[in-house]
Amino acid sequence: MANSAKRILVVGPSWVGDMVMAQSLFMTLKDRHPGAILGVIAPAWSQPILERMPEVDEVLPLAVGHGEFGLASRRELAIRLRGRFDRAIVLPRSWKAALVPFMARIPERVGFLGEHRYGLLKERRKLDKQVLDQTVKRFVSLGLPLDEAMRGDFAIPQPRLTIDRNNLVNLRLTHALSSRPAIGMMPGAEYGPAKQWPISYFHELATRLIKDGFEVRVMGGAKDHAAGESIVAGLSHAHNLCGKTQLADAVDLLADCHQVVTNDSGLMHVAAAVGARIHALYGSSTPVYTPPLTDNAVIHYLGLSCSPCFKRVCPLGHTNCLNELSVEQVYQAVKRHIS
Numbered sequence: 553m554a555n556s557a558k559r560i561l562v563v564g565p566s567w568v569g570d571m572v573m574a575q576s577l578f579m580t581l582k583d584r585h586p587g588a589i590l591g592v593i594a595p596a597w598s599q600p601i602l603e604r605m606p607e608v609d610e611v612l613p614l615a616v617g618h619g620e621f622g623l624a625s626r627r628e629l630a631i632r633l634r635g636r637f638d639r640a641i642v643l644p645r646s647w648k649a650a651l652v653p654f655m656a657r658i659p660e661r662v663g664f665l666g667e668h669r670y671g672l673l674k675e676r677r678k679l680d681k682q683v684l685d686q687t688v689k690r691f692v693s694l695g696l697p698l699d700e701a702m703r704g705d706f707a708i709p710q711p712r713l714t715i716d717r718n719n720l721v722n723l724r725l726t727h728a729l730s731s732r733p734a735i736g737m738m739p740g741a742e743y744g745p746a747k748q749w750p751i752s753y754f755h756e757l758a759t760r761l762i763k764d765g766f767e768v769r770v771m772g773g774a775k776d777h778a779a780g781e782s783i784v785a786g787l788s789h790a791h792n793l794c795g796k797t798q799l800a801d802a803v804d805l806l807a808d809c810h811q812v813v814t815n816d817s818g819l820m821h822v823a824a825a826v827g828a829r830i831h832a833l834y835g836s837s838t839p840v841y842t843p844p845l846t847d848n849a850v851i852h853y854l855g856l857s858c859s860p861c862f863k864r865v866c867p868l869g870h871t872n873c874l875n876e877l878s879v880e881q882v883y884q885a886v887k888r889h890i891s
Contacts, residue, residue, distance in 0.1 A: 561637040563649050564594035568818025571598045572825050573688040575711035578607035581695045600800035604713040630655035641694045710845045711825035720804040732767035738814035740776035744864025746836035747816050749874050754783045756879045762789050835874040836861050850885050
């Protein structure tokens with residue numbers, strides 16, 4: 553990247569976990585270009601997460617639903633951005649993701665080859681999936697000179713979200729949380745059931761941890777509420793917060809947890825970025841490709857012969873990659889890491 557590029561625009565990804573991982577790119581850009589102004593185009597839902605990243609100077613919400621084309625909204629945003637940025641980095645590989653920087657007439661525009669974006673990007677990089685074998689590596693590489701990016705041996709800074717302690721105090725009062733040490737549980741996974749540890753396993757684990765003196769906080773979106781109800785059923789000191797908190801609230805509540813048990817999900821990456829001890833449960837996906845970006849994680853992955861399949865639903869009908877991951881194994885791992 554040219555040293556003269558001091559006003560940098562990043563077109564961000566569309567998923568919670570990917571947006572957290574994108575902070576590694578933002579940190580790299582600020583480190584390589586002291587004093588640079590960094591703007592991020594992102595879905596409106598992601599603004600609370602981006603506001604917890606000190607590297608981001610400006611969030612530019614794009615009012616387009618997931619999967620929508622939204623040409624009028626993209627054109628309107630592009631007009632507002634003309635003359636404001638020197639370089640654009642496009643993280644998604646879709647054609648539409650590259651439209652705003654092109655229509656904004658940003659001189660330098662870099663991204664990976666994909667969906668015939670030849671006219672939209674000035675610098676089109678070939679994605680070497682062997683060298684750039686993780687999502688976060690792909691993001692960071694686009695902020696580096698091509699020769700360095702192609703080597704793949706560059707540093708990956710770990711995401712670190714800021715915590716609002718005042719908000720945490722209010723959340724503890726609002727939801728009547730106790731003074732017990734908290735264990736977070738995230739039973740959801742947006743991608744599908746082949747990434748979700750059985751709800752009954754979460755319930756059994758919660759039961760055992762509460763007997764040991766912990767509080768359990770089940771966290772997720774509104775669609776995870778029913779799962780949360782099943783996990784906390786009949787248990788005191790267990791709170792189903794699914795759908796009851798905002799994304800920024802989840803940042804603060806997870807930072808307050810001693811440990812977190814989670815599927816491979818967006819909230820797993822949030823928990824990693826606030827320093828919680830992670831117990832990451834992998835089924836159809838693999839920790840090689842999307843690991844929690846922290847040194848404070850325990851990976852639970854059976855590595856069966858059929859894994860990883862990357863399917864939403866188990867193609868063999870048994871989901872043994874998760875069903876055979878026992879409660880006892882996870883419980884003992886949590887107990888080993890009690891401070």
